[in-house]
Amino acid sequence: MLRRFVQLGARELSRTQSTSAASEKWDLYAGVLVERLPVVSKSLNPLEKQFQDLLWRVEYENSLKSDFELKNERDLVQAELIKKGKMQVDLEDSGAKQTAQDLKDAYIEELKKFQLGSRTTADDKANKTSSTDRCLEDTLYLLVQQKLGQQQHLILPQGKRQEGESMRQTAERVLREQCGQDLQVLFYGNAPVGFHKYKYPSNQRTESIGAKVFFYRASVRSGQVSEKQAKFEWLPKEALNSKLTNASYSESINKFLL
Numbered sequence: 001m002l003r004r005f006v007q008l009g010a011r012e013l014s015r016t017q018s019t020s021a022a023s024e025k026w027d028l029y030a031g032v033l034v035e036r037l038p039v040v041s042k043s044l045n046p047l048e049k050q051f052q053d054l055l056w057r058v059e060y061e062n063s064l065k066s067d068f069e070l071k072n073e074r075d076l077v078q079a080e081l082i083k084k085g086k087m088q089v090d091l092e093d094s095g096a097k098q099t100a101q102d103l104k105d106a107y108i109e110e111l112k113k114f115q116l117g118s119r120t121t122a123d124d125k126a127n128k129t130s131s132t133d134r135c136l137e138d139t140l141y142l143l144v145q146q147k148l149g150q151q152q153h154l155i156l157p158q159g160k161r162q163e164g165e166s167m168r169q170t171a172e173r174v175l176r177e178q179c180g181q182d183l184q185v186l187f188y189g190n191a192p193v194g195f196h197k198y199k200y201p202s203n204q205r206t207e208s209i210g211a212k213v214f215f216y217r218a219s220v221r222s223g224q225v226s227e228k229q230a231k232f233e234w235l236p237k238e239a240l241n242s243k244l245t246n247a248s249y250s251e252s253i254n255k256f257l258l
Helices: 002-023 046-062 067-083 091-096 100-113 122-126 167-179 237-243 247-254
Strands: 026-036 140-148 151-155 158-160 184-187 194-199 210-222 232-236
Touching: 026 167, 026 194, 067 100, 140 167, 140 237, 158 167, 167 184, 167 210, 194 247, 232 237, 237 247
Parallel strands: 026 210
Antiparallel strands: 026 140, 026 158, 140 151, 140 232, 184 210, 194 210
16 A cells, blocks of 8 residues: 555656646747957967978978079089180170079068068957957957846857747847847858756746757858947957856856867
8 A cells, every 4th residue: 555655656746747847938049159260370389390390301301402403503513614614604695694693692682571470469469359350379259248137248149039930040130139230150050069058037937937048150251240239359268268257158158169
């Protein structure tokens, strides 16, 4: 008899939990991880620089001579023959002839005028986080200020799915609404790359108990976020976590950052 009551109680508890789970409703949101990809290659560390120098030496030693080097060798042989009187010099021709040494001098002068572009910009020096013209060696990620509950937070652009939309269409609409029409991006496919869910505070639950956010990845092709929109920042990966104040949200984002 006792065993029967235990079994009945277990079944009733299981039925109650199933009914409760079925009645829970979640709002669906789409978020977008917008990347500004690196503009220049990464600076080499000392070990990488040493290895690169080694590769260049090996390549130089195994390479064939260039046209300039062959011409230089011919000029040196001719100059030696002329010095020994074994070769006649055509004075009219010699004045118009450009030797390898002349070419070398011209190349050196041109090289002196060449200057490498700076890897840091004016926005780097001013620490202008709203600009994409900074941190050229790194990937920058877009955070926008949005209201969650009663407070404003810097998060990835996100918005609620509307009836009849696919999640990808929601992501595209959200980006237009949050960032303006000027920002042009390339979405990486129709499937989300990440997921996060959170429950609303008890006093703010009406029809739904929380939100499930599906994140899409996109890269900037041109344009910039409209300054008329909410506050926004472009941040490298190491600075991202300090701005994402919610630990659970930050952990979800870090799972699909490259």
